[in-house]
Amino acid sequence: MNAIVKRSTDTSTIKWGASVIQIFGYGATAFGLAPLNMYLFLIGLIGWLIVGWRWNDMAMTIIHLVALAAMVIGLALA
Known part of the structure; x- marks a missing residue:
């Protein structure tokens, strides 16, 4: 039981952390802080990818896998 509660708490922490990081990414975009905004979005995407995987939400x-691939390709070509 404790392992389930811990995993749920860990997932919730990742979910909220990824959300806050993506909000900072939007702020960085608004202030023209490229490529910082892209790196923040990348971290947020990875966080949400982990959450989707842990929730077994295909x-x-x-x-988020498709978005991650697009971000990595975009950063590599920039």
Whole structure:
């Protein structure tokens, strides 16, 4: 039981951390702080990818995998 509660708490921490980081990414975009905004979005995407995987949510996992691939390709070509 404690392992389930700990995993749920860990996932919630990742979820909120990723959300806050992505909000900072939006702020960095608003202030023209490129490429910092892209790196913040990348960290947030990875966080949400982990959350989707832990929740066994295939739709969330796939959308964040596709977004992650697009971000990595975009950063590599920039």
